[in-house]
Amino acid sequence: MRFHFQHFLKAVLLGLFTLFFTNLHITGDIAKYINPKYDFMSKIAAVFFLVLFLIQLSRIWQKKHVHHVCSHGCSHDHGNNHWSLKRIVGYSIVAFPIVTGFTLPPTTLDASIAANKGFLLSQGSNEENADGSNKDSLTEDAESLVEKENIDIYSSEHIPLPNNNYLSEEEYNDKFRLLQESETIQMTDDMFGSYYGEINDNPQSYIGKTIKMSGFVFKEEGFTSNQLVISRFLITHCIADASIIGFLAEFQGAETIEEDTWIEIEGVIDIGTYGGYELPIIKVTSLNVIDEPSEPYIYPVLTLLE
Numbered sequence: 001m002r003f004h005f006q007h008f009l010k011a012v013l014l015g016l017f018t019l020f021f022t023n024l025h026i027t028g029d030i031a032k033y034i035n036p037k038y039d040f041m042s043k044i045a046a047v048f049f050l051v052l053f054l055i056q057l058s059r060i061w062q063k064k065h066v067h068h069v070c071s072h073g074c075s076h077d078h079g080n081n082h083w084s085l086k087r088i089v090g091y092s093i094v095a096f097p098i099v100t101g102f103t104l105p106p107t108t109l110d111a112s113i114a115a116n117k118g119f120l121l122s123q124g125s126n127e128e129n130a131d132g133s134n135k136d137s138l139t140e141d142a143e144s145l146v147e148k149e150n151i152d153i154y155s156s157e158h159i160p161l162p163n164n165n166y167l168s169e170e171e172y173n174d175k176f177r178l179l180q181e182s183e184t185i186q187m188t189d190d191m192f193g194s195y196y197g198e199i200n201d202n203p204q205s206y207i208g209k210t211i212k213m214s215g216f217v218f219k220e221e222g223f224t225s226n227q228l229v230i231s232r233f234l235i236t237h238c239i240a241d242a243s244i245i246g247f248l249a250e251f252q253g254a255e256t257i258e259e260d261t262w263i264e265i266e267g268v269i270d271i272g273t274y275g276g277y278e279l280p281i282i283k284v285t286s287l288n289v290i291d292e293p294s295e296p297y298i299y300p301v302l303t304l305l306e
Contacts, residue, residue: 003060003061011056011057013095014053016102018049020101021049024042025046030042031297172301175190179195185211187213189295189298192232192245196245199280200280211267211268214293216230216296217257217262218231226252226255230263232297233297234297234299234300235299248274249265249283251283251284263287267283
């Protein structure tokens with residue numbers, strides 16, 4: 001029997017990938033990397049790595065084979081190039097995500113990331129809703145989701161997502177109607193993106209209404225001492241496509257609250273201008289500093305047709 005170090009190294013890498021994915025699901029940290037709707041696909045990837053790991057184990061020890069005598073200029077690899085530069089680079093590329101995954105703990109996106117991405121307060125009123133969750137696109141996405149993934153939220157086998165991403169058409173309409181008819185708007189996680197887009201698109205319709213929401217503090221250069229943004233990160237697929245959305249808020253003492261502080265506020269919606277754009281502004285009437293929630297991100301609503 002002959003020990004093959006290259007196969008052993010591949011088995012180690014596959015085993016570490018399996019362990020890494022499994023650990024993310026056990027600890028719940030997987031939600032810090034991807035949208036929960038891809039949770040099942042991630043579990044499939046973990047199983048796939050496990051199968052490859054088991055296959056690779058069988059290749060570590062192999063019987064010795066008698067090779068024919070090669071003539072001059074033989075192109076067979078007899079082990080002389082096992083550690084060529086090309087192979088070292090290849091293994092390093094594969095090992096890099098494992099090393100960083102185990103050594104760098106997952107962290108929540110914060111205001112520094114928001115600054116790098118470029119925060120535009122006016123984006124909601126001048127482009128498609130930040131989460132792409134206007135009613136028509138929701139319906140189209142829902143049809144595609146049902147056809148491709150065959151999801152049934154009423155099935156006894158279906159486990160609702162923690163962020164309540166999946167709503168029936170009726171449930172979504174009821175919650176959207178509540179936004180338009182209620183005098184107090186509660187920015188819940190499941191409807192945050194949809195409410196945000198609607199309020200930015202039609203700010204005149206919501207002047208004078210009370211709004212309650214929570215988020216982390218973000219500040220842009222050019223803000224006055226009484227201004228800050230109450231922000232949330234919207235995750236469509238994974239943290240790589242994260243976008244920041246939120247409302248400009250005004251109150252005395254805003255300059256004393258540091259960036260990344262999580263706050264819960266109640267205020268009244270008004271209209272103001274920033275950067276030449278008209279946009280809703282929250283006149284804060286009460287504020288509490290809170291701990292960062294266990295699920296800090298928000299996700300687009302996915303409605304399912306009955």
